Amino acid sequence: MDSATMGDMVMAGFQKLGFIQFTGIEGVDYAPGRNVVRMAARPEHFNHNGDIHAALLFGLAETAAMGASISGIVDLLGDTFIVARDGRIEYLARAKGEAGPFSATAELSPETITQTRANIESRTEIELEVPVTIADVTGKPVARAAFTAVIRPRRK
Structure with missing residues (x-):
């Protein structure tokens, strides 16, 4: 099975999660x-000010980060256990409802993916810091975040 097909399967499973259904988060680019x-x-x-609740922005950012953390290793998921260890977010501007939809973008370098794959293949734990930017519909950043993804060998 090629990695694109595996990625589609991961995204289909992602859409079944209750949090994803509540928030309405959808994949745009994977x-x-x-x-x-x-x-x-x-x-x-919405919160009391008519803005997107901060917890939902945090969840949107975490969803982007964890998806990016597995994006280059989909074919190795059977050998790994992945979990978010921590996350932090800085709110830069109001996330007004009418300024949506809001998108969260997380990116890792090719070198990071290569190192992650090597660590998985050698059964070595790795921690990745995954940066995320959340923007409104105009592209204006409303938050920046970073999450640590821990990728460990799956116990046999």
């Missing part, structure tokens, strides 16, 4: 080293 996801605002997503 390729080795890159994951872009989007979320359109729904009434239940």
Whole structure:
């Protein structure tokens, strides 16, 4: 099975998750080293100021980051256990509902993917810091985030 087909299978499984269904997050661009996801605002997503709730922006960023962390290793997922260890976010501007949909972009370098693949193949744990930018529909950044993805060999 080629990596594009495996990526489609991963994305199909992703769409079944309850959090993804609640938020309405959808995949926009998924390729080795890159994951872009989007979320359109729904009434239940707003805070008391009429902006997207900060927790949803955090979740959008985490979704992009973790997707990017596996984007170059989809064919090796059976040998790995992946989890987010931590995350931080800086809110740069109001995420007004009418400025959506909001997109989160996470990218890793080809060198990082190569090193990650080598670590998986040698059964060595790796931690990746995955940067994310969240932007409104005009491309204006509303938040920047970073998450640490821990990738470990799956126990046999």
